[in-house]
Amino acid sequence: MPELPEVQNVVDSLRPLIARRIIQSVVLRRTDISSPPDANWAGLLTGRRFRAVRRRGKRIYFDLDDGNRFFVHLGMTGRLRFLPFDAAEECHTHLIFTLSGRPKATLRFIDPRRFGGFFWEGATPRSDDALGPEPLEITWQDLARRLKSTARPVKSALLDQRLLAGLGNIYADEALHIARIRPTRCSKRLQSPEVERLAQAIRDVLNRAINAGGSTLRDYVNATGAEGSFQNLHMVYGREKMPCLTCATPIRRIVLAGRSTHFCPVCQSMRRSDSTCNRHSQRH
Protein backbone atom coordinates (compact mmCIF):
# COMPACT_ATOMS: atom_id res chain seq x y z
CA MET A 1 0.00 0.00 0.00
CA PRO A 2 2.48 2.61 0.93
CA GLU A 3 4.74 4.60 -1.31
CA LEU A 4 5.59 8.24 -0.77
CA PRO A 5 2.13 9.67 -1.60
CA GLU A 6 0.34 7.19 0.65
CA VAL A 7 2.80 7.73 3.50
CA GLN A 8 2.48 11.50 3.11
CA ASN A 9 -1.29 11.20 3.38
CA VAL A 10 -1.02 9.10 6.53
CA VAL A 11 1.24 11.75 8.05
CA ASP A 12 -0.95 14.67 6.99
CA SER A 13 -4.12 13.02 8.27
CA LEU A 14 -2.52 11.98 11.53
CA ARG A 15 -0.73 15.20 12.47
CA PRO A 16 -3.73 17.26 13.61
CA LEU A 17 -5.23 14.29 15.43
CA ILE A 18 -2.32 13.50 17.71
CA ALA A 19 -0.93 17.00 18.18
CA ARG A 20 -0.37 17.77 21.88
CA ARG A 21 -1.75 14.40 22.97
CA ILE A 22 0.04 12.33 25.58
CA ILE A 23 0.62 8.59 25.25
CA GLN A 24 -1.11 7.15 28.31
CA SER A 25 -0.45 3.48 27.68
CA VAL A 26 1.11 1.16 25.12
CA VAL A 27 0.16 -2.42 24.30
CA LEU A 28 2.53 -4.40 22.07
CA ARG A 29 0.85 -7.58 20.89
CA ARG A 30 3.71 -8.98 18.79
CA THR A 31 7.40 -8.36 19.19
CA ASP A 32 8.23 -9.34 15.61
CA ILE A 33 7.18 -5.87 14.42
CA SER A 34 9.57 -4.20 16.86
CA SER A 35 13.13 -3.11 16.25
CA PRO A 36 15.18 -3.70 18.24
CA PRO A 37 13.17 -6.81 19.11
CA ASP A 38 13.45 -6.20 22.86
CA ALA A 39 12.58 -2.49 22.81
CA ASN A 40 10.47 -1.59 25.84
CA TRP A 41 7.90 0.54 24.02
CA ALA A 42 5.67 0.99 27.04
CA GLY A 43 8.58 2.14 29.17
CA LEU A 44 9.94 4.43 26.47
CA LEU A 45 6.65 6.04 25.46
CA THR A 46 4.28 6.12 28.42
CA GLY A 47 3.77 9.72 29.54
CA ARG A 48 5.46 11.17 26.45
CA ARG A 49 3.89 13.80 24.22
CA PHE A 50 4.17 13.94 20.43
CA ARG A 51 6.18 16.92 19.28
CA ALA A 52 6.02 16.26 15.52
CA VAL A 53 5.05 13.72 12.88
CA ARG A 54 6.87 13.78 9.57
CA ARG A 55 7.72 11.71 6.53
CA ARG A 56 11.17 10.75 5.28
CA GLY A 57 11.15 8.45 2.27
CA LYS A 58 8.53 5.85 3.17
CA ARG A 59 9.16 6.23 6.90
CA ILE A 60 6.85 7.96 9.35
CA TYR A 61 8.89 9.66 12.07
CA PHE A 62 7.45 10.50 15.46
CA ASP A 63 9.42 13.07 17.47
CA LEU A 64 8.79 12.94 21.20
CA ASP A 65 8.91 15.70 23.78
CA ASP A 66 11.95 14.15 25.46
CA GLY A 67 14.11 14.45 22.33
CA ASN A 68 13.79 10.78 21.40
CA ARG A 69 12.16 9.50 18.24
CA PHE A 70 11.06 6.38 16.45
CA PHE A 71 9.73 5.65 13.00
CA VAL A 72 7.09 3.39 11.53
CA HIS A 73 7.43 1.64 8.20
CA LEU A 74 4.16 0.38 6.76
CA GLY A 75 5.77 -2.38 4.70
CA MET A 76 3.29 -3.76 2.20
CA THR A 77 0.04 -3.94 4.17
CA GLY A 78 0.65 -1.84 7.28
CA ARG A 79 -1.88 0.75 8.42
CA LEU A 80 -1.77 3.41 11.11
CA ARG A 81 -5.28 4.20 12.28
CA PHE A 82 -6.56 6.84 14.64
CA LEU A 83 -9.62 5.27 16.29
CA PRO A 84 -11.93 5.89 19.23
CA PHE A 85 -10.81 4.32 22.50
CA ASP A 86 -13.68 1.82 22.42
CA ALA A 87 -13.47 0.89 18.70
CA ALA A 88 -13.51 -2.86 18.12
CA GLU A 89 -10.06 -4.33 17.62
CA GLU A 90 -9.59 -5.71 14.16
CA CYS A 91 -7.43 -8.67 13.15
CA HIS A 92 -3.66 -8.15 12.96
CA THR A 93 -3.60 -5.22 15.35
CA HIS A 94 -0.08 -5.41 16.71
CA LEU A 95 0.40 -2.19 18.66
CA ILE A 96 -2.05 0.15 20.40
CA PHE A 97 -1.31 3.58 21.90
CA THR A 98 -3.93 5.04 24.18
CA LEU A 99 -3.93 8.83 23.78
CA SER A 100 -5.02 11.52 26.20
CA GLY A 101 -7.74 13.99 25.30
CA ARG A 102 -11.47 14.28 25.18
CA PRO A 103 -12.62 11.90 24.02
CA LYS A 104 -9.83 9.48 24.70
CA ALA A 105 -8.50 7.90 21.50
CA THR A 106 -6.09 5.29 20.20
CA LEU A 107 -3.43 5.03 17.54
CA ARG A 108 -3.18 1.47 16.21
CA PHE A 109 -0.80 -0.35 13.93
CA ILE A 110 -2.51 -3.04 11.86
CA ASP A 111 -0.47 -5.16 9.45
CA PRO A 112 -1.57 -8.61 8.19
CA ARG A 113 1.70 -9.49 6.48
CA ARG A 114 3.91 -7.92 9.13
CA PHE A 115 6.46 -6.58 6.65
CA GLY A 116 6.15 -3.26 8.41
CA GLY A 117 7.22 -2.33 11.91
CA PHE A 118 8.25 0.12 14.61
CA PHE A 119 11.87 1.21 14.75
CA TRP A 120 13.24 2.89 17.86
CA GLU A 121 15.94 5.47 17.18
CA GLY A 122 16.27 7.23 20.51
CA ALA A 123 18.05 10.57 20.38
CA THR A 124 20.29 9.91 17.38
CA PRO A 125 19.55 8.68 13.85
CA ARG A 126 20.44 5.06 13.24
CA SER A 127 23.90 4.54 11.89
CA ASP A 128 22.66 2.34 9.06
CA ASP A 129 20.44 5.13 7.82
CA ALA A 130 21.35 5.42 4.16
CA LEU A 131 18.20 6.80 2.61
CA GLY A 132 18.70 8.72 -0.62
CA PRO A 133 17.36 12.22 -1.21
CA GLU A 134 13.68 13.14 -1.33
CA PRO A 135 12.20 12.78 -4.83
CA LEU A 136 10.26 16.03 -4.47
CA GLU A 137 13.43 17.96 -3.71
CA ILE A 138 16.18 16.37 -5.76
CA THR A 139 17.57 18.33 -8.70
CA TRP A 140 17.76 16.61 -12.05
CA GLN A 141 21.52 17.06 -12.00
CA ASP A 142 21.77 15.15 -8.71
CA LEU A 143 19.41 12.48 -10.04
CA ALA A 144 21.59 12.18 -13.14
CA ARG A 145 24.70 11.77 -11.02
CA ARG A 146 23.05 9.05 -8.95
CA LEU A 147 21.63 7.17 -11.92
CA LYS A 148 25.11 7.10 -13.44
CA SER A 149 26.31 5.06 -10.47
CA THR A 150 24.65 1.81 -11.52
CA ALA A 151 24.25 -0.34 -14.60
CA ARG A 152 20.94 -1.78 -13.49
CA PRO A 153 17.75 -1.12 -15.45
CA VAL A 154 16.53 2.38 -14.56
CA LYS A 155 13.37 0.94 -13.01
CA SER A 156 15.46 -1.09 -10.56
CA ALA A 157 17.55 1.97 -9.75
CA LEU A 158 14.43 4.02 -8.98
CA LEU A 159 13.28 1.37 -6.50
CA ASP A 160 16.60 1.55 -4.62
CA GLN A 161 15.85 3.60 -1.50
CA ARG A 162 19.53 4.49 -1.07
CA LEU A 163 19.50 6.08 -4.50
CA LEU A 164 16.18 7.90 -4.06
CA ALA A 165 13.87 7.57 -1.05
CA GLY A 166 10.15 7.15 -1.55
CA LEU A 167 9.38 5.69 -4.95
CA GLY A 168 7.87 2.22 -5.11
CA ASN A 169 6.58 -0.06 -7.81
CA ILE A 170 3.54 1.97 -8.83
CA TYR A 171 5.10 5.42 -9.07
CA ALA A 172 8.33 4.18 -10.64
CA ASP A 173 6.29 2.73 -13.53
CA GLU A 174 4.09 5.81 -13.77
CA ALA A 175 7.01 8.25 -13.72
CA LEU A 176 8.93 6.33 -16.40
CA HIS A 177 5.83 6.32 -18.57
CA ILE A 178 5.31 10.05 -18.22
CA ALA A 179 8.99 10.61 -19.02
CA ARG A 180 8.70 8.27 -22.03
CA ILE A 181 11.58 6.12 -20.81
CA ARG A 182 11.55 2.35 -21.06
CA PRO A 183 12.03 0.72 -17.64
CA THR A 184 14.69 -1.64 -18.99
CA ARG A 185 16.99 1.18 -20.09
CA CYS A 186 20.45 1.07 -18.56
CA SER A 187 20.47 3.58 -15.73
CA LYS A 188 23.91 5.00 -16.40
CA ARG A 189 23.23 5.45 -20.10
CA LEU A 190 20.28 7.79 -19.81
CA GLN A 191 20.88 11.09 -21.59
CA SER A 192 20.59 14.41 -19.78
CA PRO A 193 17.30 15.43 -21.43
CA GLU A 194 15.83 12.10 -20.39
CA VAL A 195 16.88 12.48 -16.77
CA GLU A 196 15.50 16.01 -16.80
CA ARG A 197 12.16 14.66 -18.02
CA LEU A 198 12.30 11.89 -15.45
CA ALA A 199 12.93 14.23 -12.51
CA GLN A 200 9.99 16.38 -13.63
CA ALA A 201 7.76 13.32 -14.15
CA ILE A 202 8.58 12.02 -10.68
CA ARG A 203 7.68 15.36 -9.09
CA ASP A 204 4.49 15.65 -11.13
CA VAL A 205 3.17 12.17 -10.50
CA LEU A 206 3.98 12.26 -6.78
CA ASN A 207 2.32 15.65 -6.31
CA ARG A 208 -0.76 14.61 -8.21
CA ALA A 209 -0.96 11.34 -6.25
CA ILE A 210 -0.57 13.15 -2.93
CA ASN A 211 -3.38 15.53 -3.90
CA ALA A 212 -5.58 12.56 -4.85
CA GLY A 213 -5.05 10.94 -1.45
CA GLY A 214 -2.71 8.25 -2.77
CA SER A 215 -3.60 5.01 -4.56
CA THR A 216 -5.93 2.48 -2.93
CA LEU A 217 -5.44 -0.83 -4.72
CA ARG A 218 -6.56 -3.15 -2.00
CA ASP A 219 -6.70 -1.79 1.49
CA TYR A 220 -4.70 1.41 1.77
CA VAL A 221 -6.42 4.04 3.88
CA ASN A 222 -5.03 7.07 5.67
CA ALA A 223 -5.11 7.51 9.45
CA THR A 224 -8.80 8.43 9.39
CA GLY A 225 -9.79 5.53 7.15
CA ALA A 226 -10.15 7.55 3.94
CA GLU A 227 -9.22 5.83 0.68
CA GLY A 228 -7.18 7.40 -2.10
CA SER A 229 -8.36 7.84 -5.67
CA PHE A 230 -5.16 8.05 -7.69
CA GLN A 231 -5.55 4.41 -8.77
CA ASN A 232 -8.16 5.75 -11.20
CA LEU A 233 -5.51 7.92 -12.82
CA HIS A 234 -2.80 5.29 -13.32
CA MET A 235 -1.60 5.27 -16.91
CA VAL A 236 0.29 1.96 -16.92
CA TYR A 237 0.36 0.30 -13.51
CA GLY A 238 -2.10 -2.61 -13.42
CA ARG A 239 -3.15 -1.94 -17.02
CA GLU A 240 -1.52 -4.88 -18.79
CA LYS A 241 -3.11 -5.51 -22.21
CA MET A 242 -5.27 -2.42 -21.85
CA PRO A 243 -4.79 0.35 -24.43
CA CYS A 244 -2.19 3.02 -23.78
CA LEU A 245 -4.06 6.21 -22.97
CA THR A 246 -1.84 8.09 -25.40
CA CYS A 247 -1.47 5.77 -28.42
CA ALA A 248 -3.83 2.81 -27.75
CA THR A 249 -1.03 0.24 -28.00
CA PRO A 250 -1.62 -2.53 -25.43
CA ILE A 251 0.36 -1.94 -22.23
CA ARG A 252 3.01 -4.58 -21.70
CA ARG A 253 3.94 -6.24 -18.42
CA ILE A 254 7.36 -7.67 -17.72
CA VAL A 255 9.26 -8.62 -14.55
CA LEU A 256 12.20 -6.46 -13.48
CA ALA A 257 13.99 -6.74 -10.16
CA GLY A 258 11.37 -9.32 -9.27
CA ARG A 259 8.57 -6.78 -9.62
CA SER A 260 5.76 -6.37 -12.13
CA THR A 261 6.72 -3.62 -14.55
CA HIS A 262 4.29 -1.91 -16.90
CA PHE A 263 5.03 0.25 -19.93
CA CYS A 264 3.83 1.27 -23.36
CA PRO A 265 6.13 -0.30 -25.95
CA VAL A 266 5.51 2.58 -28.35
CA CYS A 267 5.49 5.69 -26.14
CA GLN A 268 8.41 4.32 -24.14
CA SER A 269 10.47 3.32 -27.11
CA MET A 270 13.69 1.36 -26.94
CA ARG A 271 16.65 3.33 -28.18
CA ARG A 272 18.81 1.18 -30.38
CA SER A 273 22.12 0.24 -28.78
CA ASP A 274 20.80 1.40 -25.46
CA SER A 275 18.64 -1.50 -24.38
CA THR A 276 21.34 -2.84 -22.14
CA CYS A 277 24.76 -2.05 -20.82
CA ASN A 278 26.05 -5.40 -22.02
CA ARG A 279 27.21 -4.86 -25.59
CA HIS A 280 27.48 -8.62 -26.15
CA SER A 281 23.75 -9.02 -25.91
CA GLN A 282 23.04 -6.38 -28.50
CA ARG A 283 20.87 -7.38 -31.36
CA HIS A 284 22.87 -7.64 -34.55
Place this chain on the structure above:
DNA sequence: GTCCATGTTCTTTA
Protein backbone atom coordinates in the same frame (compact mmCIF):
# COMPACT_ATOMS: atom_id res chain seq x y z
C1' DG B 1 -4.58 -26.08 -5.48
C1' DT B 2 -2.01 -21.70 -8.26
C1' DC B 3 -0.40 -17.09 -8.84
C1' DC B 4 -0.01 -12.48 -7.39
C1' DA B 5 0.49 -8.43 -4.20
C1' DT B 6 1.92 -0.67 -3.03
C1' DG B 7 8.57 -3.57 0.49
C1' DT B 8 12.94 -4.71 2.46
C1' DT B 9 16.77 -7.69 3.53
C1' DC B 10 19.45 -11.66 3.28
C1' DT B 11 21.70 -15.18 0.23
C1' DT B 12 23.39 -16.79 -4.01
C1' DT B 13 25.60 -16.28 -8.27
C1' DA B 14 28.52 -14.57 -11.94
Place this chain on the structure above:
DNA sequence: CTAAAGAACATGGA
Protein backbone atom coordinates in the same frame (compact mmCIF):
# COMPACT_ATOMS: atom_id res chain seq x y z
C1' DC C 1 33.32 -0.91 -0.41
C1' DT C 2 31.66 -6.29 -6.19
C1' DA C 3 27.01 -5.97 -7.82
C1' DA C 4 23.03 -7.74 -9.50
C1' DA C 5 19.60 -11.43 -9.49
C1' DG C 6 16.81 -14.34 -6.59
C1' DA C 7 14.77 -16.04 -2.44
C1' DA C 8 12.68 -15.22 1.76
C1' DC C 9 9.60 -13.10 4.90
C1' DA C 10 3.58 -13.85 6.21
C1' DT C 11 -1.05 -13.37 4.83
C1' DG C 12 -4.96 -12.93 1.91
C1' DG C 13 -7.51 -12.43 -2.43
C1' DA C 14 -8.57 -13.72 -7.24
